[in-house]
Structures are given as C-alpha cells and as structure tokens.
Amino acid sequence: xxxxxxxxxxxxxxxxxxxxxxxxxxxxxxxxxxxxxxxxxxxxxxxxxxxxxxxxxxxxxxxxxxxxxxxxxxxxxxxxxxxxxxxxxxxxxxxxxxxxxxxxxxxxxxxxxxxxxxxxxxxxxxxxxxxxxxxxxxxxxxxxxxxxxxxxxxxxxxxxxxxxxxxxxxxxxxxxxxxxxxxxxxxxxxxxxxxxxxxxxxxxxxxxxxxxxxxxxxxxxxxxxxxxxxxxxxxxxxxxx
Numbered sequence: 386x387x388x389x390x391x392x393x394x395x396x397x398x399x400x401x402x403x404x405x406x407x408x409x410x411x412x413x414x415x416x417x418x419x420x421x422x423x424x425x426x427x428x429x430x431x432x433x434x435x436x437x438x439x440x441x442x443x444x445x446x447x448x449x450x451x452x453x454x455x456x457x458x459x460x461x462x463x464x465x466x467x468x469x470x471x472x473x474x475x476x477x478x479x480x481x482x483x484x485x486x487x488x489x490x491x492x493x494x495x496x497x498x499x500x501x502x503x504x505x506x507x508x509x510x511x512x513x514x515x516x517x518x519x520x521x522x523x524x525x526x527x528x529x530x531x532x533x534x535x536x537x538x539x540x541x542x543x544x545x546x547x548x549x550x551x552x553x554x555x556x557x558x559x560x561x562x563x564x565x566x567x568x569x570x571x572x573x574x575x576x577x578x579x580x581x582x583x584x585x586x587x588x589x590x591x592x593x594x595x596x597x598x599x600x601x602x603x604x605x606x607x608x609x610x611x612x613x614x615x616x617x618x619x620x621x622x623x624x625x626x
Contacts, residue, residue, distance in 0.1 A: 437574050437581035438513065445575075453572040454518075460530035460569035461520055465537050469494050472541075482544075483609060489602040490540055497536045497594050501529045504590070514577040528579045531587025532594075534569040538562045539595045 458464055469490075476487035510526035520530070542559045550558070570588060573579035 431580070431582050434513075434580040434582055438577070441575045441577075449575070453575045456568050457520075457530060457572035457576060459565060460534040460572075462529075462533070465494075465533050469537060482547075483606055485602060485605050485609065486544075489598050489605070493536050493540055493595065493598040496598070497532055497591060498529075500590070500594065501527060501532045501587070505529070510580075510583070512578055513580055516576065516578050520578070525579055525583050526586055527590050528570065528573055528583040528587035530573050530579075531566075531570040531584045532591035534566050535588055535591030536595045536598075538566050539592065540599075543595075543599055 473487055473490060476482060476490055477484060480486070504527055505524040508526045509524050512523075512525040516522075539562075542562050545555050545558050545562075548555070566588075570584040573584055574581050
C-alpha cells in the first residue's frame with residue numbers, strides 16, 4: 386500500500402507545507418468554482434462581467450490591442466504545447482528531479498486540457514464576442530487560456546520552489562510567472578473573447594487541478610524516498626553482516 390510504513394517524519398518541511406497548502410487551496414478553489422458554476426448554469430448575469438468590459442473598453446487603444454494580443458499568446462494552445470514538450474524533455478532526460486516529476490507534469494497538462502473541454506461542453510456558455518484571431522471560438526466557460534496558464538506556469542512555480550536556487554531568485558522568477566498568469570487572464574477580457582467570470586473560473590479550476598497533481602506527486606516522491614531509504618538500510622545491514 387502507498388502509505389505502508391510511511392512516517393510523517395520522512396517528509397521534508399517543504400513537502401509538508403506544499404501538501405497542506407495544496408489541500409487548503411484545493412478546497413477553497415473547488416468551493417468557489419462550484420458556486421460560480423451553479424450561477425452560470427442558471428444563466429445568471431454578473432455585474433462584474435459588465436464592469437470589466439466597460440473598464441477594458443475605456444482604456445482600449447491600438448497599442449494596447451497589440452500588447453494584449455502578444456500577452457494572450459503566452460496562454461495559447463500552440464505556445465503552451467510547445468513549451469510543455471520542451472519542459473517534459475528536460476524533466477525526463479536532463480533535470481536532477483525524479484522521473485515522477487515529468488510523469489505528473491504530463492498528467493497535469495493532459496488532464497486540464499480534457500477537463501476544461503468537458504466543462505465547456507457542460508456549461509455551453511456563449512462568448513461575449515467570437516474572434517478567431519485570438520482563439521476566441523467555441524464555448525466560453527471556463528477560460529482555457531486561464532486554466533492552461535495556471536497549470537503550466539503554476540507547475541513552473543512549483544519547480545522553482547523545490548529547486549536549489551537561492552530565495553532571491555525564487556521570489557523574482559515566481560513573481561514574474563505569477564504576474565504572467567494574471568496578465569494572460571486579463572488579456573482575454575480586454576480582447577473581448579471572455580467574461581471576467583470565465584477567467585475567474587479558469588483560474589479556480591486550474592489551481593485546484595494543479596494542487597491535486599502536485600499533492601499526488603509529493604506523496605509519490607515521499608513514498609519513493611521511503612523505499613530508497615529502506616533499500617539503503619538493508620544494503621548497509623548486509624554489508625555489516
């Protein structure tokens with residue numbers, strides 16, 4: 386069994402914090418997502434959606450149109466797919482991390498893609514505007530750019546956290562990645578292809594799925610460390626004998 390012979394003391398402090406934070410974030414994200422989803426199913430209109438549309442319209446300009454168009458590409462299927470393949474190659478063949486990290490990264494990315502598509506078909510919410518130029522086709526809820534960016538760049542944040550970089554670099558890199566996630570979401574509202582609540586739902590569902598994958602990965606690594614320690618103990622005992 387997965388937890389057979391496993392002790393909490395086998396976990397590193399970072400792992401304990403990640404798992405606890407993951408479960409807390411998971412619970413909160415699912416709660417707010419389903420509250421929002423219930424309103425969408427009932428075809429409710431949200432004041433915040435119209436407010437966001439009005440704000441973005443008030444600051445619209447050709448220069449910003451181009452800037453937000455570039456930003457939104459960071460969450461596109463093409464960019465995320467290419468970056469995911471490159472990261473997977475690194476994780477499986479060149480990184481100091483366990484191969485399990487690469488495997489759970491695959492689960493993370495394929496899972497969010499399938500789940501987001503399923504949710505879009507379930508809710509069938511129409512977009513505020515259909516723009517093929519910015520991948521603004523199909524159903525609107527939840528935002529695939531937002532959920533995809535959250536799980537991909539969020540996984541990068543996790544990798545930075547468990548890396549051996551010094552704290553200063555970790556804070557800088559993760560702050561930039563976090564800002565990029567938020568900007569990708571906002572770009573969808575600015576470009577008029579999503580409601581603000583689509584973005585919020587994408588972020589909530591994305592972070593929930595991300596936390597599930599990271600928590601499962603941490604438990605798997607925990608179990609792997611336990612098995613390795615057991616093998617080393619047995620080998621040492623045989624050597625002494």
